[in-house]
Amino acid sequence: MTATPQPNSFRNQPDEHGHFGRFGGRYVAETLMPLILDLEKEYRAAKTDPAFRAEFDDLLANFVGRPSPLYHAPRMTQHYRDLAPEGMGPKIYFKREELNHTGAHKINNCVGQILLARRMGKTRIIAETGAGQHGVATATVAARFGLPCTIFMGAKDVERQKPNVFRMKLLGAEVQPVTSGAETLKDAMNEALRDWVANVHDTFYIIGTAAGPHPYPELVRDFQSVIGTETREQMMRAEGRLPDMLLAAVGGGSNAIGMFHPFLDDPDVAMIGVEAAGHGVETGEHAASIAGGKPGILHGNRTYLLQDEDGQITEAHSISAGLDYPGLGPEHSWLHESGRVRYVPITDKQALEAFQLCCALEGIIPALESAHALAALPEVTRTLGRDKLLVVNVSGRGDKDIFTVAEALGADI
């Protein structure tokens, strides 16, 4: 058997042009290009500036509430041991990102990016949002630093995520409903890019996931890597060794890359990214870019996308608004093709079952995004022994999803 040639390290991407293998890059209009180059320069400087790091760490500790706990989930562990063949069923831990301020991992990245915005002298913030979690996190840091903020949100999402829309408004953000296209996350991102092109002189675009033109995939990953770095230290303290497997949901993929990246060069740590399969990949109504898409160029980067043979982007579907996007971050595309991370699809139905199980067994209401990661447990726990350690990234809390879940379960609230 000929092995695919492996890189010396999985942690030294992207190259100086922002490419992760054949993915990534800077596919933006010329108007934005000088700004993107400027952002890259500023980020390089910030990365090596101890004062920037100190301010970031201080905000994560005292504003966000980090570190988030690494929690041993005893009843989920027992539940899957009972179902697994003899001797199987790993010890399950949750990385509790849902305990962060604003209820998800999104805030880690927003804190980092608003510090960059201030460093660059930008006076206005824009962002896109799907479920509203990134919009709330952005509005939060904008309020914290006293910067005006406009959030672009698909009109359909404005309608189905009313509590988050109101939160953003309370935090002082202007919420701009986007009526083009399917009126969801992809269209919100188009509109944010249009606003940015027209306001490059004073505006900073806080992209919510590890995607978009270079250097966004890299800097979002770096800001989110606090998740994996903490997990490493916490697991060493708790068990005296590294985990055997990491599980995380992948929409754009920022919580997953933040969890995975610090472990990529530890060959004994397996990683699984969970894509949203909606009604099932075979139905065409899904958001699984790797399982059901192919490489193309959108929103500034080359990556796996849902598209037809002419390269027109097709609509994604997922019960989870945060995973309802027809692409994913370019580093995930590269990790998929290099074989370092395995990506599996999970349907709406599977996610709903895992959502309820987590509520009932652990007393934790997970976000529907995180429920996708939890829904991979029935399969993976069957093949991992009892002495193995598994960490699920519970990236967000599910309060925002109770209306969606109630509707799906036919409950009246």
Add this chain to the structure above:
Amino acid sequence: MTRFEKAFGKGPALVCFITAGDGDTAANLDALVEGGADVIELGMPFTDPMADGPAIQQANIRSLAKGTRTADILNMARSFRARHPEVPLVLMGYANPMTIRGPEWFAAECAKAGVDGVICVDIPSEEDAELGPALREAGVAMIRLATPTTDAARLPAVLEGSSGFLYYVSVAGITGMQQAAQASIEEAVARLKSASDLPVAVGFGVRTPDQAREIARVADGVVVGSALVDLVKQHGEAAPAAIRELTEALAEAVHTAR
């Protein structure tokens, strides 16, 4: 002499944009030529036109809703070339539809269809390898965009490998919205012309003959898009008469500007 050289050699040129598959494209294109357009830009619709304002976004949606395929657009180009052997034709659009079957495929199809040049909004010079080499190999011009944010340090990179003409995007923004101040256009055109021998066409936000005349006093070309696309929205299949009328007024203004 290329079609571009001929078109820009007669004095200021009128460059007109419409979206392929929106309305009766062949009749719309003929109306542009009859009205006096010197260069035609045919927009390739895309589901996610990030650089376009509402007028062209909606045209893209109308076209795709009718089922327009890449093969149809290439056929429109081919039949245009047969009807109008002398008028330069440019395909303008986004990276994904242009590169999905590989850049060589697209470049070869353009050459076969008689397309003179390609404008790809989201392939800056940094990503030239994605499309530029294939187009140059096939003898199709890679027409680059320069913008108010393209500073002196970047300009050489933008010019490298570009041909046909240089498209100056006069406002930092999206298509069809506000118009730039005349003074800023004059300054930018002078700067671009001192750095390149390519003709400089100015677009974004140009809607009226008066605006076009002012720009044509200093630029080699004036690009009008959204105002024409709006006529297709307004008149549908009956747009050619209105398009011809506006194009005549624009052409008169541009051709007599100096």
